[in-house]
Amino acid sequence: MGEHLCSDPQEGVIQYDLEYADAHHIDCPHFAELNGWRSYFYRLGLIGQDPRRYGGMGFGNVSHRTDNNAFVISGTQTGHLPLLCREHYVLVEDSDINRNYLRARGPLHPSSEALTHAALYQSSPDIHCVLHVHSPLLWQRAAALQLATTPPRVPYGTPAMARAVAEQVRAAGGQEGILAMLGHEDGVLCYAADVERAGTLLLETVVDAHRLDEHYYTHHA
Numbered sequence: 200m201g202e203h204l205c206s207d208p209q210e211g212v213i214q215y216d217l218e219y220a221d222a223h224h225i226d227c228p229h230f231a232e233l234n235g236w237r238s239y240f241y242r243l244g245l246i247g248q249d250p251r252r253y254g255g256m257g258f259g260n261v262s263h264r265t266d267n268n269a270f271v272i273s274g275t276q277t278g279h280l281p282l283l284c285r286e287h288y289v290l291v292e293d294s295d296i297n298r299n300y301l302r303a304r305g306p307l308h309p310s311s312e313a314l315t316h317a318a319l320y321q322s323s324p325d326i327h328c329v330l331h332v333h334s335p336l337l338w339q340r341a342a343a344l345q346l347a348t349t350p351p352r353v354p355y356g357t358p359a360m361a362r363a364v365a366e367q368v369r370a371a372g373g374q375e376g377i378l379a380m381l382g383h384e385d386g387v388l389c390y391a392a393d394v395e396r397a398g399t400l401l402l403e404t405v406v407d408a409h410r411l412d413e414h415y416y417t418h419h420a
């Protein structure tokens with residue numbers, strides 16, 4: 200049973216053409232590691248939901264490649280949950296970035312940013328994990344931290360964003376990296392060959408950002 204829906208762009212959340220099949224169970228081979236890191240980032244405030252931020256919308260999502268360019272991603276509007284279960288993940292089986300199209304199967308719809316994850320997996324076969332968090336700390340220091348960025352005029356959840364992300368991955372060599380989306384407030388992407396590496400890389404960059412601030416306050420106090 201398939202369901203085809205074009206979401207309301209007014210809503211500003213899900214902006215893609217989604218072909219969705221409801222399924223109780225999907226295979227999520229790296230569930231424990233992925234969900235473990237996701238819980239950790241929730242506790243750090245990098246994934247969550249806050250009435251004072253982004254109009255109260257949930258933010259942040261995590262994914263892992265399965266076969267080819269298919270991937271498992273945390274479902275839409277799960278940001279407020281401290282701990283996710285298998286029922287909160289959905290399989291994105293196919294996608295077409297230029298058409299803003301996703302085909303997914305699972306217990307709930309994929310996160311609104313699944314198209315951006317798809318762009319990362321399609322841009323390099325070496326990428327197996329993508330973490331998307333919201334961090335004012337990293338986002339505001341993107342230049343000082345020498346992070347790759349996508350242009351401020353490119354809004355998230357659009358084919359233009361997917362293309363901009365893919366471009367940056369190719370420019371960085373495709374293996375792993377951190378990317379600040381300047382057209383998506385506080386939006387940061389981290390991608391790597393596995394979950395452990397992606398999680399570690401993101402944490403290391405957070406630590407670097409704190410060091411940068413310490414250095415600044417030590418020398419400008």
Ligand SMILES: [Zn+2]
Nearest residue numbers: 258259312386
């Ligand atoms: Zn986001």
